[in-house]
Amino acid sequence: MIRNGARQRSRAAATVAAAATLTLALAACGGSGEDSTATAASSSAGADTTVATAFGDVTVPAEPQRVITLAESALDVALGVGITPVGTTASRGGDKPSAYLGQDAASIPIVGTVREANLEAVLQTEPDLILAASGLPQEQYDALTAIAPTVVPEAAATGEWEAPLHTYAQALGADDELTQRLDAVLARAKALADSNALSGTAAVVRWMANGPVIMNANNMPGLLLQAAGAEPVQAAVDLAAAPHSDPLSLENLGEIDADRLFLAAFGADGASALEAARTEPAFTRLKAAQSGATSSVDGGVWSSSSGPIAAEQVMDDIEAALR
Numbered sequence: 001m002i003r004n005g006a007r008q009r010s011r012a013a014a015t016v017a018a019a020a021t022l023t024l025a026l027a028a029c030g031g032s033g034e035d036s037t038a039t040a041a042s043s044s045a046g047a048d049t050t051v052a053t054a055f056g057d058v059t060v061p062a063e064p065q066r067v068i069t070l071a072e073s074a075l076d077v078a079l080g081v082g083i084t085p086v087g088t089t090a091s092r093g094g095d096k097p098s099a100y101l102g103q104d105a106a107s108i109p110i111v112g113t114v115r116e117a118n119l120e121a122v123l124q125t126e127p128d129l130i131l132a133a134s135g136l137p138q139e140q141y142d143a144l145t146a147i148a149p150t151v152v153p154e155a156a157a158t159g160e161w162e163a164p165l166h167t168y169a170q171a172l173g174a175d176d177e178l179t180q181r182l183d184a185v186l187a188r189a190k191a192l193a194d195s196n197a198l199s200g201t202a203a204v205v206r207w208m209a210n211g212p213v214i215m216n217a218n219n220m221p222g223l224l225l226q227a228a229g230a231e232p233v234q235a236a237v238d239l240a241a242a243p244h245s246d247p248l249s250l251e252n253l254g255e256i257d258a259d260r261l262f263l264a265a266f267g268a269d270g271a272s273a274l275e276a277a278r279t280e281p282a283f284t285r286l287k288a289a290q291s292g293a294t295s296s297v298d299g300g301v302w303s304s305s306s307g308p309i310a311a312e313q314v315m316d317d318i319e320a321a322l323r
Contacts, residue, residue, distance in 0.1 A: 051171045054134065054152045055141055060171050061149070064129035067172065068148070070117050071133035072098060074168045076307025078131070079104055080181055081174035087111035087125040091300065093267065098300045100313055116140065123147055131168050158241065161220040161306050181308040186227060188315045193229035197322050200259030202230035206303040207277070209269035211247035214256055219243065220306045221262070221314045228318055233258050244303070250282040260321065261288040262295050264302040295321040 047062040068087045069075040075088045075097060084104055089112045091098040097105035111121040114133070117140065122130070130150040132141070144150040151171040153164035162182055169178035192198050202225045204215040216222060216239040217232035226232060235255040239245060248255060265271040274296075277283045288294045297317045301310050 049170075049173065051151055051167060053167060054136075054154045055145075055150075058145075058149050058151055058171075060151065061128050062173055064172065066125060066127045066129070068111060068117075068122055068125060068127040068130045070112060070130065070136075070144075072114070072305060073165060073307045073310075074131035074133070075101065075105060075108075076305065076309045077165050077168040077178060078172060080308035081169060081172060081177040083172055083174070084108065086127065087122060089114055089117070092304065098305065100298055100301050100305070101309060117144065119143055119147070129171060131171060134164055159218050159223060161218075161223060165307060178308060182311065185224070185308070185311045185315055188319070189224050189227035192318065192322070193227065196229060198225070198229040198260070198318070200231065201233050202260040202262065203233045203236055203256045203258040204262045204264065204302055205256050206244060206264045206266050206299060207270045207274040208247065208266045209273050211249060211273070212253070212256065212277070213247055214239070214245040215264075215303055216243050219303075220311060221302045224311065224314050225262075225318065228315075230260065250277065250280050253282045253286060257286050257288075259287055259291075260293040260295075261286070262297050262302060262317070262321070264297050264299040266299040266303060270299065293321075 048059045049062045050057050050059050067078060067083060067085045069078055069085045070089050072089070072091065075085060078085050079101060085108055088097055088105070088108045088110065090096055090110050092114050096110065097108060099106075109121070109125065111125060112118045117132075122144070127148040130144050130148050132144060132150055132152045134153050134155045136144075136152045141150060141152060151167060153167035156163050165178060165182070166175055169175040204219070204221050204225070205212045206215055214233070214235050217226070217236035218239075222232060222236060233256060235245065245255075263274060265274045278289075283289055286294075295317060298313065301313045302317075
């Protein structure tokens, strides 16, 4: 009988072997593919740098030319520092990158999903650097690193949403540029806090087809709201490491009875459910509903994104809510 550990090791070995086989096959094709590989290698061969990652120190080109991003936050960082990847993943439940990243992202070839990369598609882009998501399984890492240096950030500690972004930026040789953009975001939040414009409680609620969930106060939007002067509701604080609560019934909406609500509908079904809920007595009794302090925001940005572009969008929405 083959035990689970042996089966997983066998699968991992097969995945790496497949990646290596595909690499050799592409190299053997010759022609323009061989020329472009040589061009990419020569353009990034000037110097290397070392980045600390979840899988140890990784040596990467000092000026990578052909970058693959296999995490939305990595794509956000790359675009935010002026680098357009040669391949990326589709957004969760979609077939292209998240709309908030604009047309620059929409034209990037898709080489996988949020769950797993398409190794053949990755190979065909001839990358010299791959930026992958925190929590990447070992077997996927082994397969990707057989193709090109692969950077996987350590999972962010509670309240430190910027840390993985800096790992990506260091790999891109653009950490100073990222730091400038994030500092500008935090300066905008501090200005609001200094003006006392956002005093009171605030909650971020993602509305789905089966009801609303409270988003963790330690997610990027929740932390920016706190930096801007808002106090999180206790239910969002109590989530600890969980990204969000279980769906709430309309009878339990009191858990999100904040002075200000940011409502992030998730998908068309979530948007329909939110519109239906707005007419329910349990919703109309909420303080924010009665005072007109509810704001509809992009569910992709406010419930599952991080990165300089997403953070700027969150600050745009916070400032718009106060006008």
